Amino acid sequence: MKVETVPYRSIWLDDDGWSVRIIDQTALPHAFRTVRLTGVEEAARAIADMRVRGAPLIGATAAYGLALAIRRDPGDDAIEDARARLLATRPTAINLRWALDRVAGMVAPLLSAERADVAYREAGRIADEDVERNRRIGEHGVALIRAAAERNPGRPVRILTHCNAGWLAAVDWGTATAPIYRAHDEGIELHVWVDETRPRNQGASLTAWELGHHGVPHTVVVDSAGGHLMQQGQVDLCLVGTDRTTAAGDVVNKIGTYLKAVAARDTGVPFYVAAPSPSIDWSVVDGASVPIEERAADEVAFVTGSTADGRTETVRVVAHGSPVANPAFDVTPARLVTGLITERGIASATAAGLLGLFPERGTVAGGPRAGAEAPG
């Protein structure tokens, strides 16, 4: 998508043809800065420090990180070390493992001399496929927005989103934002409520920045405001991304997603999740068994922003001596999810619904809940 007038992806090969460029998302929205990654350590640190974040982009960065490692040393041990190093960066997003497995699986049968080229090609393919997948999510999802517009002529469709499932979280388009950009480009009038998304403020700093650059009308609110907006009839639909969705449709996503989903159910607002297939974990049925990353207390205790005179400053906002807990994700049970927007269409958040669109996954681990529940 565009930054000022220049089209960008969130990750790309640098002009030298081998190093990798990312946008340093920790500097946004105050500064737009790109960073060059030249090795697996830099790639791993970029993921762990959240210079890149968002399930799809984590996957693409890990794939390129593995390619960087293989370029330096294409031996089996080096590849396994690099893979383990990258896998250890973030525990929740399933795309990380998916992308690493794909690149590692591709190069395993090859001679050492061939491996780097193939790894780069596969990483590039993962990035390109992500763009295409999200474009399709946009196509399927825009139908929901169009229908809401037709039900409410003369006023914008009001969408609430949480965290950043935008193009900065993917390679382009974004997942939850793909239908939004698509609708906007088609001339459908809409307005996006952007959850601030503490503690790292991805909503206020990334989603708001993205939407602003693309000209999409939006308003930032604190995370606590969404329930009130729904009660007031100010939200036509909720639309969020996912870090991992189980085979039965439980949605693991940024902490606070569950609160919005349960309020949406209470107020009758449809709750949709943009779930590209690489974020579906076919090996897990119950979301409660997905590891929830506990991140550093300092992410909550300190806030970084820009001062009136343009400096970047970090301030403490929690009383001294008070302990802090920082779980980064929560699980929204499938029963609260109206539908999963995948690149193949919109599925009910059930095993049956997902298998209807992905029949080749018919051998997934079943479970007591498989197919048991229809979406409300």
Added chain:
Amino acid sequence: MKVETVPYRSIWLDDDGWSVRIIDQTALPHAFRTVRLTGVEEAARAIADMRVRGAPLIGATAAYGLALAIRRDPGDDAIEDARARLLATRPTAINLRWALDRVAGMVAPLLSAERADVAYREAGRIADEDVERNRRIGEHGVALIRAAAERNPGRPVRILTHCNAGWLAAVDWGTATAPIYRAHDEGIELHVWVDETRPRNQGASLTAWELGHHGVPHTVVVDSAGGHLMQQGQVDLCLVGTDRTTAAGDVVNKIGTYLKAVAARDTGVPFYVAAPSPSIDWSVVDGASVPIEERAADEVAFVTGSTADGRTETVRVVAHGSPVANPAFDVTPARLVTGLITERGIASATAAGLLGLFPERGTVAGGPRAGAEAPG
């Protein structure tokens, strides 16, 4: 309650016998600073700027503000002007009107020369009664915590609270914290999850500070984390305050309270509200008709805290050019409230429940929902 080892109230008469001292709550938790109020304008500004906040303390400050005005000019017009000025500071908390009506009603029949003394006495009585009322809320509420402790021997009772309904929000003890302080003083092992409470961070800056000074174990979390904690079985009960509770038990409180209540219902966690009688609006049945204050966008867009070298600094956290909305309260429907802890005991959140404890209010505006619903 104590600050270091010195017992404090949140508002008191200064040594001169007429000016009023408050704790500047906007400076907490980084600095403990008291401010002297010498006139109604200063009192009104202290409320509007949230140097004092919390429904009970807003009431006490308004009462003292009116006394300060009457001391300067005891004429009817001046009193009416001062009353209007104070009433305009915050629209949601009902205690403000209640306290002003009480002082104004007391002095109205008196000669000018007698008015100031009586106004001060009445303001002092409002403050003292608040302390006693909250002490009783502590007595009634501690039974809930004691029962939870008996159900779960060998581990602390885990309580989740939102915003600051502590002694800083009242005159002493606090409303939601009164049972917590009481339980702690009785030696019941407990642990409090403190919601950060964006945008003004009253949880992280005031509740955490209070609990820390009193030695109550606690952990600060972002507002989005509470649902996850409840899903994980980490919360035995929720305990919050209220800015206004209707005659049918709808609870108007800090934005985000509704999200916690709806998650508590979804996860089977009891949800209690500490509601001293002055915060009950007997004239209103439906919470949806209570005005919800929309505060300045800058409260969301900018965060103030302390830098590593001890300076207070304000930083921007929202993308430039992105609009912000800042509704300050929401309405938790009575059906989600397990019980209202008043100074007379614990009532179900229904008209019948409240009238059972306050039979003298038997003539309140009825409504379609009066007494219709029992708590779950």
